[in-house]
Amino acid sequence: MSEKKPVNLIVSDIDNTISDYFNNWGLAWDKGIGELAASRGMEKDALYADIRENADGYARFHNFHDLLKETPSLSLEGKSPEERKRLEKSDAQICHNVAKQYHEGNKLYEGVIATVRKAKAAGAQFVLYTDSPASGAIARMADMNFPIDLVDGLVCRADGTTETVDGKVQFKKAPLQVTGGRYDGYRDQLVAKLGDKLVMNAGDVWKPNMGVMQSIMDRHGAKAEETVMVGDNIKSDGGAVRLGCHFAWQKEGSEVCAEAQTMYSKINEMSDYKVGSKAHLDMLAKMSAADPKLGQQYKDKMVTLEGGFKDLNKYFRFQSAEKSKDQSKAMVMASALRAKQAGR
Numbered sequence: 063m064s065e066k067k068p069v070n071l072i073v074s075d076i077d078n079t080i081s082d083y084f085n086n087w088g089l090a091w092d093k094g095i096g097e098l099a100a101s102r103g104m105e106k107d108a109l110y111a112d113i114r115e116n117a118d119g120y121a122r123f124h125n126f127h128d129l130l131k132e133t134p135s136l137s138l139e140g141k142s143p144e145e146r147k148r149l150e151k152s153d154a155q156i157c158h159n160v161a162k163q164y165h166e167g168n169k170l171y172e173g174v175i176a177t178v179r180k181a182k183a184a185g186a187q188f189v190l191y192t193d194s195p196a197s198g199a200i201a202r203m204a205d206m207n208f209p210i211d212l213v214d215g216l217v218c219r220a221d222g223t224t225e226t227v228d229g230k231v232q233f234k235k236a237p238l239q240v241t242g243g244r245y246d247g248y249r250d251q252l253v254a255k256l257g258d259k260l261v262m263n264a265g266d267v268w269k270p271n272m273g274v275m276q277s278i279m280d281r282h283g284a285k286a287e288e289t290v291m292v293g294d295n296i297k298s299d300g301g302a303v304r305l306g307c308h309f310a311w312q313k314e315g316s317e318v319c320a321e322a323q324t325m326y327s328k329i330n331e332m333s334d335y336k337v338g339s340k341a342h343l344d345m346l347a348k349m350s351a352a353d354p355k356l357g358q359q360y361k362d363k364m365v366t367l368e369g370g371f372k373d374l375n376k377y378f379r380f381q382s383a384e385k386s387k388d389q390s391k392a393m394v395m396a397s398a399l400r401a402k403q404a405g406r
């Protein structure tokens with residue numbers, strides 16, 4: 063193995079990177095959608111098609127109970143009072159069960175906390191960068207009881223729980239309730255701790271976004287060569303290599319069970335869309351063929367965390383930004399001394 067690369071900023075995705083979100087979400091939703099279909103006497107695949115056609119292709123970023131309002135075949139309009147009462151009770155129970163399975167199954171991968179604590183102890187910073195809406199990201203962090211003291215920054219997307227005041231996006235002064243849980247206590251602690259290092263971008267800002275990634279490095283005083291982006295998505299998270307950042311592919315997070323893969327193909331507007339590690343590698347091959355320069359950047363800057371998040375320890379040496387600056391100065395001085403000696 064080559065020498066470990068010095069890093070003073072870890073930028074990490076949340077879902078499927080520090081926790082097994084996708085499988086947990088997929089199995090919970092698939093079970094709930096099956097129960098909703100049965101309650102209406104319809105085929106599950108027909109309900110999937112109706113959801114897909116009415117959720118703009120991004121159903122997985124919606125709350126499960128929102129499907130009841132967004133999906134025509136789940137509407138209670140025109141139902142008799144007795145049928146409406148039955149379905150309202152049934153829908154509430156189904157939503158409760160999905161939320162319970164979803165939140166209880168949201169667990170951190172092995173070694174995440176220990177690895178981040180080690181990096182922080184060495185002086186490195188840890189920032190979370192996700193495409194998830196703010197409310198969902200914070201709810202999942204709270205579900206995992208992720209230690210707020212380890213987080214130096216959070217970048218997510220604004221949503222219905224946020225508002226813009228004097229040009230700045232902030233949370234509304236209301237309880238943060240997500241799929242049956244209440245998270246305003248955790249949210250308020252996180253907001254107080256992070257201050258302006260909690261950034262909520264517009265809802266249409268997605269990875270890979272070089273402007274967002276550069277702004278993260280600027281806010282935290284890091285250079286690209288001293289930054290590693292950790293994520294399960296080679297295209298979205300790995301796009302950071304375009305700036306010269308390291309990319310650590312969290313392969314464990316890209317592994318999707320067959321049931322979740324099938325479910326996602328049904329709910330996504332692109333029915334042939336594939337998920338899983340092989341799909342990510344196929345995408346990398348496709349991108350590299352279309353743009354050889356980009357392919358070389360991935361080759362130079364990407365490592366695969368075969369053993370999960372904790373494998374960051376195998377490839378990177380954590381340190382503070384101040385130590386990086388001292389080392390850079392020392393290298394410049396050493397180079398100048400060598401040049402002086404060579405000129406004698």
